[in-house]
Amino acid sequence: MKDSPWLYTISSKHKLIDLNFKEIWRYRDLLLLFVKRDVVTVYKQTILGPLWYVIQPLFTSVIFTLIFNNLGNIGTGGLPPFLFNLAGITAWNYFKECLTKTSTTFTNNQAIFGKVYFPRVVVPMSIVISNLLKFGIQFLIFVAFYCYYVFNGVEIGLNSKLFLFPVYVLMMGLLGLGLGMIISSMTTKYRDLTILVGFAVQLLMYVSAVPYPVSEAKAKFPESVALFVEYNPLTQIIEGFRYMLLDTGTFTWFGFFYTLVLSIILFLIGLVIFNKTEKSFIDTV
Secondary structure, three states: OOOOOOOOOOOOOOOOOOOOHHHHHHOHHHHHHHHHHHHHHHOOOOOOHHHHHHHHHHHHHHHHHHHHHHHOOOOOOOOOHHHHHHHHHHHHHHHHHHHHHHOOHHHHOHHHHOOOOOOOOHHHHHHHHHHHHHHHHHHHHHHHHHHHHHHOOOOOOOOHHHHHHHHHHHHHHHHHHHHHHHHHHHHOOOOHHHHHHHHHHHHHHHOOOOOOOHHHHHHHOOHHHHHHHHHOHHHHHHHHHHHHHHOOOOOOHHHHHHHHHHHHHHHHHHHHHHHHHHOOHHHHO
């Protein structure tokens, strides 16, 4: 009897950058299952359920408007401060969710990783996809308030760079995924990072120009801090997001390509470290 060919070959030998789309496609049902799990279980057993998708960005925008714009007198270039803050928070939330949820991939899934084989990268990919759904909902809220202000006579205009919108979303996902996979790999040995991530993400938001425009940072911060804020890739994404949708702030092709290249590099570094860690993490986690 002739032996039938193997359907799968599992080997410890991998290429340095190993992202097998063909194998991921084979496991697409599992990927969709993880996406569904991420969406359904987050607000399961909560009273308000998916309404938290709406409440969280709105309340944050209100608080930012009261503290930074009303109390701190930070200008927004004539735009309604609430809408200005809502644009920044909508973009920031997608990156933050991708980063924080991906950074716990190994520790949260050690039980299933230790029992069955499947491409481990499916899990962080499912997190980025499920959070894309949340980003879509929060972006629709932004669009609703945008239309409200336009209807009430506020002069707001879309910018001609709007066609770059999908690229900016891709950059946010790649940055969150890349950094998240690096941190997830490191937390298999150093659990302190799990605590540090939550703290660091909050600080990162304040040096990423989320509650203020870059022009304010240049005018009021010391030069070294202003330079750090300006060349922070997340600042470029937040500023570009506002530039496209509200036609405010600054846009440069250098800043755009600098952020795009850095996002791809960080994603590839994260993928290499993630693939290397998955071979031995079960012994250390």
